[in-house]
Amino acid sequence: MTERTIAVNYLARVEGEGALRVRIRDRTVEEVELRIFEPPRFFEAFLRGRAYAEAPDVTARICGICPVAYQMSACHAMERALGIRVDGTLRDLRRLLYCGEWIESHALHIYLLHAPDFLGYPDAIQLARDHPEAVRRGLALKKAGNSIMRVLGGREIHPINVRVGGFYRCPGPEELADLRGSVEHALSLAEETVRFVAGFDFPAVEEDYEFVALRHPEEYPFNEGRIESSAGLSIDAEEYESAFEEFQVAHSNALQSVRKGGGSYLVGPMARYALNGDRLTPRARGVAREVGLENVVRNPFRSVIVRAVEVVFACEEALRIIDRYRMPERPWVDAPAVDRPVHGAAATEAPRGLLYHRYELDAGGAIRTARIVAPTSQNQKRIEDDLRHLVARSLDLDEPALTAACEHAIRNHDPCISCATHFLSLDLVRE
Amino acid sequence: MTDRTRPRLGVFKFASCDGCQLTLLDCEDELLAVADRFDLADFREASSATLDGPYDLALVEGSITTPSDRDRIVEIRAHAKTLVTIGACATSGGIQALRNFADVEEFTRVVYARPEFIRTLATSTAIRDHVAVDFELRGCPIDKRQLLEVISAYLGGRAPDVPTESVCVECKRRGHVCVIVAHGTPCLGPVTQTGCGAICPGFHRGCYGCFGPQDTPNAASLVAHLGPLGMDRPSAARVFRTFNAMAPAFRAAADAAAEPPP
Numbered sequence: 001m002t003e004r005t006i007a008v009n010y011l012a013r014v015e016g017e018g019a020l021r022v023r024i025r026d027r028t029v030e031e032v033e034l035r036i037f038e039p040p041r042f043f044e045a046f047l048r049g050r051a052y053a054e055a056p057d058v059t060a061r062i063c064g065i066c067p068v069a070y071q072m073s074a075c076h077a078m079e080r081a082l083g084i085r086v087d088g089t090l091r092d093l094r095r096l097l098y099c100g101e102w103i104e105s106h107a108l109h110i111y112l113l114h115a116p117d118f119l120g121y122p123d124a125i126q127l128a129r130d131h132p133e134a135v136r137r138g139l140a141l142k143k144a145g146n147s148i149m150r151v152l153g154g155r156e157i158h159p160i161n162v163r164v165g166g167f168y169r170c171p172g173p174e175e176l177a178d179l180r181g182s183v184e185h186a187l188s189l190a191e192e193t194v195r196f197v198a199g200f201d202f203p204a205v206e207e208d209y210e211f212v213a214l215r216h217p218e219e220y221p222f223n224e225g226r227i228e229s230s231a232g233l234s235i236d237a238e239e240y241e242s243a244f245e246e247f248q249v250a251h252s253n254a255l256q257s258v259r260k261g262g263g264s265y266l267v268g269p270m271a272r273y274a275l276n277g278d279r280l281t282p283r284a285r286g287v288a289r290e291v292g293l294e295n296v297v298r299n300p301f302r303s304v305i306v307r308a309v310e311v312v313f314a315c316e317e318a319l320r321i322i323d324r325y326r327m328p329e330r331p332w333v334d335a336p337a338v339d340r341p342v343h344g345a346a347a348t349e350a351p352r353g354l355l356y357h358r359y360e361l362d363a364g365g366a367i368r369t370a371r372i373v374a375p376t377s378q379n380q381k382r383i384e385d386d387l388r389h390l391v392a393r394s395l396d397l398d399e400p401a402l403t404a405a406c407e408h409a410i411r412n413h414d415p416c417i418s419c420a421t422h423f424l425s426l427d428l429v430r431e
Numbered sequence: 432m433t434d435r436t437r438p439r440l441g442v443f444k445f446a447s448c449d450g451c452q453l454t455l456l457d458c459e460d461e462l463l464a465v466a467d468r469f470d471l472a473d474f475r476e477a478s479s480a481t482l483d484g485p486y487d488l489a490l491v492e493g494s495i496t497t498p499s500d501r502d503r504i505v506e507i508r509a510h511a512k513t514l515v516t517i518g519a520c521a522t523s524g525g526i527q528a529l530r531n532f533a534d535v536e537e538f539t540r541v542v543y544a545r546p547e548f549i550r551t552l553a554t555s556t557a558i559r560d561h562v563a564v565d566f567e568l569r570g571c572p573i574d575k576r577q578l579l580e581v582i583s584a585y586l587g588g589r590a591p592d593v594p595t596e597s598v599c600v601e602c603k604r605r606g607h608v609c610v611i612v613a614h615g616t617p618c619l620g621p622v623t624q625t626g627c628g629a630i631c632p633g634f635h636r637g638c639y640g641c642f643g644p645q646d647t648p649n650a651a652s653l654v655a656h657l658g659p660l661g662m663d664r665p666s667a668a669r670v671f672r673t674f675n676a677m678a679p680a681f682r683a684a685a686d687a688a689a690e691p692p693p
Contacts (some may be wrong), residue, residue, distance in 0.1 A: 012479035015449045039446040039496045039527075040551055045538035046529040050669060057639065058673065061526050064450020064572060112456060112477060123478030125466040135463070143459040154630040156457050157450040157572040158641070161634045168636040248545045255543070331635075407479070 002026060006391075006403055011410060013113040013123070015065050016417025020406055021251075022387065027395050032388045034380055034410070036254040038417045047370040052078050052338070052361050053164055059357070059372065060158045065108070065416055068101040068153070069350030071162040072223055073357040073372075078164045080238075081344030081361055082335040089328040090166040091223070092321045097152050097159070098222040098348075099318040103145025103186065104156065105351035106269075106307045106314075109414045110197060111138025114304050117408040118200040134196060137189050141311065144186035148318060151175050166332030176322045183322065187315035191287050194308040198291035206298045207386060210259065211271035212378070214349055220279040220313055221272065223348050228275055229265065230296075237347045240356050246373060254417070257378040264381040267353025268413060269306040270297050281316040284309050300386055300412040307414075338365035350375050352414055376415045383413050438487035438586075440469035443507055444476070445493030445500050446527055446555060450572040451518035452476050452492050458575055465579075468586055484510030488585050494520040494555045496527060501552070501561060508562035515581055516558045519571035523643055524677040526571070528555040531677060557677065566591060571641040571674040574626050594625055595646040598638050601625040607632045617662040619670065622648035622680065643675035650684030657688075664688045 006022040017038040023031040043062055047055060055074040060067035072094060079086060086094070111134065112124040121127040128135035146156040151171055153159025161167050212233070214225035227243070228234045235243055246255040259265055273280075274296040280288070288309045297306055338361055345358035353375030360368040390409045394402055442452050456462060456477060472482040489511035495501050508514055519525050530538055535553045539546040558564055568581055568591075577593055584591040594600075598620035602609065610616040610632050618637030620629070624645040631638045644650065650671065657667045671685035 010475055012475045013477065015453075015476060017444065039500065040539070040542065040549055041446060041496075041527040042530055042535075042538040042542055045541040046526075046533065048541075051666065054669070054673075058526065061448050061450075061571065061674070064448040064453045067448075067450070108453075108456060116479075122480035123471070123474075125463070125471060125478065126480070128463055128466075132463075139459040139462065142457075146457060146459070154634050155572075155627070156575075157453060160631050160636060160639075167634075168631075169634040248543055250545070253549065 018417045029391045032384045033251040036252040040253050044370045047367050064157050066350045067158045069355045072348040073355045076346030077344045077357040081342045095222050096321045099314040100145045100148030102314040102351050106311045107142035141189045144182045170331045176325050183318045190311040190315050194287045197304045197308050202301045210265040211274045212265045212267050213271040213275045221349050237345045254377050256381045266382045267375050267378050270303050273306045284313040437470050439472040441473040441486035441489045443491045446496040447493030447520045454575050486511045489514045491516045494524045496555045504561050513565045515566045517568045518573050519674050521558045522567040523675045524555040528677045569642045597645040598623045598625050601629040602632050617657045617660040622650045641674045643678040644680035648680045651687045654688045
């Protein structure tokens with residue numbers, strides 16, 4: 001009887017602190033644990049008693065990579081609790097801000113975190129020594145996304161201009177017009193990115209995913225839509241907790257999520273693309289077709305292409321919004337005073353996938369309970385499933401090669417451990 | 432590639448949102464130039480390659496919230512010639528320091544069904560509370576220009592030029608209209624350290640104190656002025672007790688605001 005353990009004690013090129021432990025006995029994978037040791041920060045607990053208006057800025061601090069997602073899910077959940085709707089140009093500006101975050105976050109992941117796996121480098125800095133034009137392209141793309149965040153949000157990380165009901169100040173038409181050149185350039189860089197990543201070597205793998213994402217009647221989803229799945233689920237965010245459940249495992253500080261009565265599922269770019277490919281913009285669809293991207297991607301390694309296609313989409317969508325922008329009369333919609341206990345739930349599409357928030361407010365408008373389910377919590381169990389399959393078909397690899405393959409497979413899903421804790425290091429036991 | 436003539440840079444994370452170390456990756460125009468001046472010895476968010484210490488410059492993000500992190504920071508300090516903390520979590524415990532005002536066991540029960548699996552300290556504390564710190568860079572998140580200034584100053588062998596005056600000074604310099612005077616909007620600018628670029632007033636919003644107290648704040652006096660602007664005392668207590676709740680001047684202001692008025 002032989003036992004092997006593969007252990008990565010601190011996963012690199014992911015956001016936050018996690019580890020991986022795999023135990024193999026007699027060529028059977030006995031245990032795969034994505035261990036999230038990122039310290040818990042207790043956001044849901046200390047939100048209690050705070051005014052509803054504070055939730056967007058407080059929850060933004062869950063994640064420095066996707067603060068806009070937290071601000072958006074918090075705003076929408078509160079607006080549903082308050083019975084207000086944000087439409088027209090203000091709604092467009094929210095989509096524009098989300099475009100900025102997707103471009104910035106996806107460019108970071110594609111070039112600085114994921115490309116080094118495909119090209120055999122420990123990081124983008126060393127990648128830049130041999131492929132300077134590629135890394136410069138990634139940084140220029142990232143910068144264009146950050147420019148949107150800065151103009152519309154005030155800063156790249158933890159933007160200050162988002163509030164329940166809209167914004168504190170709407171940009172002048174000239175401020176958005178100034179963005180146009182850099183976003184237009186970013187669109188061509190994004191198309192080059194799709195061609196660049198489509199040239200990577202991909203192992204021939206197919207996983208049987210249940211994809212979960214928002215679906216909107218007209219749009220590729222950011223802020224609104226029904227929560228749908230490739231297995232036929234279609235629910236409103238208010239019904240989220242009847243369809244999904246979170247549970248705690250001993251090896252992780254992040255709760256794991258499953259379909260009620262079912263198993264793991266996947267949120268994020270692959271899910272959004274599988275369920276919403278028909279809603280992509282013309283150039284995004286065109287370049288996906290040009291590189292031969294299948295309509296439903298089940299090879300997790302090819303998620304990098306999907307992410308790049310989404311960057312093309314986000315650039316086109318940003319240009320569309322910039323071009324038709326007329327400064328609204330008021331930067332926000334007023335909310336009525338809260339005079340009875342109310343509650344509201346909403347889900348929006350963070351770069352890494354569906355982000356669910358639900359709040360109950362007391363009769364004075366203070367938060368009584370808060371519930372936040374991050375994309376990485378939802379993907380955690382599905383990432384373990386991917387790893388179990390990867391290890392089972394790679395048993396003949398030596399330790400370093402198997403470890404590297406596992407880390408690559410984790411990065412396919414761009415896990416954000418900071419988000420999930422409420423996540424990773426590989427510890428492989430071969431028995 | 433290592434070159435012993437170049438200083439070794441380590442970037443370390445404790446309890447945090449990753450935003451402050453991301454600020455380094457957000458220096459899109461300068462990142463490759465900065466990387467050229469250092470051997471990247473340890474920067475897990477960006478690289479799977481690590482070099483042994485000692486580190487010439489250690490940038491530390493996040494606060495101390497677990498028993499193992501309490502030991503890890505001592506270890507890092509022992510191997511770091513210059514240690515700079517980056518951001519509100521590392522300099523004042525961050526938003527997770529709100530647990531310091533609550534029952535952390537009760538907090539754990541709110542978030543986790545099996546609290547016994549969770550190893551955490553009752554407090555979230557600044558790095559300075561555990562080891563000597565050579566320089567503290569403020570902000571939730573830090574400002575990228577200030578981070579580049581700290582790195583340039585290190586390379587030049589000089590002290591960083593990071594002002595400790597109030598947001599008000601920056602606001603005037605930028606020609607923003609004062610949101611208190613012109614719009615009656617409650618603002619923590621008078622007691623908050625500059626460095627952000629006075630962005631909130633620039634967006635017609637009151638400063639919410641994410642850079643922590645300026646060097647000579649009179650926060651108790653500001654509390655008295657916030658009331659007439661429509662910020663009641665519980666709200667004032669909460670605004671001081673958010674991203675820099677453990678910074679002494681903000682803590683005192685929050686305590687004063689939480690008391691009934693004199």
